[in-house]
Amino acid sequence: MYKAGEEEIEAIARVIRAGTLFRYRDGSECERFEARYAKALGVPHFDLSASGTLALSAGLIGLGIGPGNEVLVPAHTYMATATAVLAVGAIPVLVEIDETLTIDPSAMEHAIGPATRAVTPVHMWGTACAMDEIVEIAERHGLLVLEDACQGVGGGYEGRMMGAIGHAGAFSFNYFKNMTSGEGGGIATRDDHVAERARCAIDPCHFYWQGQDEGLKPFAGAGARASELMGAMLNVQLDRIDGIIGAMRQNRRRVLDATKGLSNRGLRQAPMNSPDYDCAAQLMFSLPTATDADAFAASTGGVVAGKTGRHTFTNWDQVLTQEGAHHRSLNPYTLPENAQTRRDLPEGFGTTSLDILGRTVMIPMDPDHGEEDLEALAHNIELAATEIADGALRAGQAYRDLKSPDLQKFDAQSDA
Ligand SMILES: Cc1ncc(COP(=O)(O)O)c(C=O)c1O
Missing domain, CATH: 3.90.1150.10 (Aspartate Aminotransferase, domain 1)
Known part of the structure; x- marks a missing residue:
């Protein structure tokens, strides 16, 4: 949904003319966008990242997901929803969709096993997941909910904003999304600790500039900082x-x-x-x-x-062939911690979807x-x-x- 014009050009030009392309500074465009978008979502925290894919894994890291955990992922989504789970060392367990093209809540409940720790409902094509049912099931089973709102920017579910309903929500601002800065993403949450961990995942050095939460021991992260060009463009896009x-x-x-x-x-x-x-x-x-x-x-x-x-599991080669990492010692599919997780698709899986x-x-x-x-x-x-x-x-x-x-x-x- 690419809608951009002179306002975006002017906003980006302003940043270039001022030579202020790094986000950690007074008057930061990124910070302004984060505050404005958090307000629009109705959550205290929104943190920009370089992509929606990284926002998803930062969200999972924020929630404490890792080896030994299964995460429920719908069979129909952009493959990053599943590969982000692998990127944090956990195993995606696939779930059938229903006719809304989003995760089927009853199939989701059926798919819960002893190692299941979280679910990632995807607001696919901007259409809403059945969030009330999903949250109710998740609460009953003690699951965390990370909404994949990458395709749901600007949309809502029964009066609440997509991405602001679960424990965290990931967004993408790539070229095809409802708001774009070419590439980009971000993570929303109400939880201070989840936000702090997500920030560390997005930028392991962030506390140099943003200060450090007493309770957080910094850990190594991928590094996917947003640029001021992104912040400047998104501030205009948010008005649209x-x-x-x-x-x-x-x-x-x-x-x-x-x-x-x-x-x-x-x-x-x-x-x-x-x-x-x-x-x-x-x-x-x-x-x-x-x-x-x-x-x-x-x-x-x-x-x-x-x-x-x-956008269907049959095309997710990395998942189907269990190539879960760039190095075999890091592959979640062969990690001993994941021995009790369900790594293979059940016989006949996907027929409904x-x-x-x-x-x-x-x-x-x-x-x-x-x-x-x-x-x-x-x-x-x-x-x-x-x-x-x-x-x-x-x-x-x-x-x-x-x-x-x-x-x-x-x-x-x-x-x-
Ligand atoms: C549902 C879904 N999840 C995750 C992503 C990943 O976002 P990005 O392309 O910004 O990494 C996308 C975007 O293509 C998406 O559509």
Whole structure:
């Protein structure tokens, strides 16, 4: 969702002209963003990092996850959710998704074992996880909750912000996200100790500048400090985010209303856990079969609708081949501490998730969709449903072109 203009250019230029690219200084852009974003999320701590991947592992480190622990990860997410678990020495245990394309709470409860210590619900495609159920299950089983809100920037769940509901929440600001600085990320938490540990993971030297918590013994960390260019751009992007999300919610509601009647032609709106609060970055339909979903995507030339194939466990080579680290002595899959964890996928795992993903089509929303685009979208969706049901278009029927160039980006969006 790349929306940037002269304000961002000016903010970055200001930092370059002043020659103040290092974050630890008075008037820091990073510090200003961290304070503003923490306030927007309703948490006391938000710490920037160089990526969402590092934010996830900093969150896990903050929560004290390591060798001997299992972390529940949905079968459908960008692979960093799983590889971040390996990066801290723990084992990702995969869990099926449901038709919302987020972790299935009952499958999650089923997957809990004696070594399970945490769960990472992923607000995939900006749609909300069933956080009330997830938190209730986690509390009953004594699990920690690290929300992966990398795709949920600016979105919420029933009045609370994504990433601010669990014990910690990780965010990404890479090019494809709702707010971007090209690359970047950060971690939110209410807990002082978790925040201090996460800061140490992000920058093992941070206490030189930020002071040291008496209770924390510093440990070695990867080092993924944010730059002032990132902070400057994000401060401008933060001013845009509510407008972007608000427009997408309104646009999605319009198209959903206009296509409500299509279930008799096999096109069912996919369920959502928090339709009034999530990011509304995608409009999703569930079709009866994968063949129908393929036909739906093809019938619109892939321009209006797409299917995601890449964010699924079947593509996570490092996890499937158990290459959990760069060095075999550090590989969580062979660490003695992980001997009691479940390292292999159960027989038949993934059938449900793959079936759901095969039948689901997604239509990206754009805050800049105007009246004409919204009408064309609804028209094209109806036509595609008719084409699949009837086997062909009728004479005189034709798809309409959309103006928004973002709709062409579906494949690229699927990549990150
Ligand atoms: C769900 C999810 N988790 C984690 C990440 C990792 O973020 P980054 O690309 O900033 O490292 C991404 C971003 O692509 C993501 O979409």
